[in-house]
Amino acid sequence: MKIYFATGNQNKVDEAEIILKEANCEIEQIEIPYAEVQGRLEEVSAFGVLEVFEKFNRPVIVEDSGFFIEKLNDFPGTYSRFVQETIGNEGILKLLENETNRNAYFKTVIGYYDGDNIKLFTGIVKGTISTEIKDGGFGFAYDSIFIPEGKTKTFAEMTTEEKSEISHRKRAFYELKNYLENL
Numbered sequence: 001m002k003i004y005f006a007t008g009n010q011n012k013v014d015e016a017e018i019i020l021k022e023a024n025c026e027i028e029q030i031e032i033p034y035a036e037v038q039g040r041l042e043e044v045s046a047f048g049v050l051e052v053f054e055k056f057n058r059p060v061i062v063e064d065s066g067f068f069i070e071k072l073n074d075f076p077g078t079y080s081r082f083v084q085e086t087i088g089n090e091g092i093l094k095l096l097e098n099e100t101n102r103n104a105y106f107k108t109v110i111g112y113y114d115g116d117n118i119k120l121f122t123g124i125v126k127g128t129i130s131t132e133i134k135d136g137g138f139g140f141a142y143d144s145i146f147i148p149e150g151k152t153k154t155f156a157e158m159t160t161e162e163k164s165e166i167s168h169r170k171r172a173f174y175e176l177k178n179y180l181e182n183l
């Protein structure tokens, strides 16, 4: 089975390929832009996938993810890209300086549309924010400050395979895979 994935983010495509490798699913990246409505991840993905389908006319997915910090009332959330590109991980660590509540989570919402039904698939991974940037050369964006629950390394210190065993993205893509297998 082939899944068309509308995204401009190569990291996401690499992860999706690893996640779906054993599922007999092939991922093909397409670069069809869509408006990112201001709203929750669910809304961004649902509107986005409708817009891409209009232009592409084949079953397609979009995926919207975010990083949510408990102490900061879920900031940066849907502003994750902008915040990463502006204050970055150093800015986040500053905001949490001397803070003991370092809980955070990643969330992914995949939107799938085949012209019939819109489906949303969600994945979350909880964890904590490290006190310093720990980058093992893997991952991207917030990965170097996020330690998933039950682990001691940040996502950026794990290989993409290790990250993809437990990530938010893995969980959402598995929901999608299960749905597609049972169609």
Ligand code: ITT
Residues within 6 Å of the ligand: 006, 007, 008, 009, 012, 063, 064, 065, 066, 067, 080, 081, 084, 106, 139, 140, 141, 142, 143, 169
């Ligand atoms: P597309 O919309 O083109 O798919 P994007 O980079 O804008 O790509 P998102 O809106 O889904 O992606 O994600 C917002 C930001 O959240 C993203 O730019 C990263 O900074 C961050 N992010 C998403 N997934 C991540 C992950 O697995 N690890 C670390 N940071 C992540």
Ligand code: NA
Residues within 6 Å of the ligand: 036, 064, 081
């Ligand atoms: Na986006």
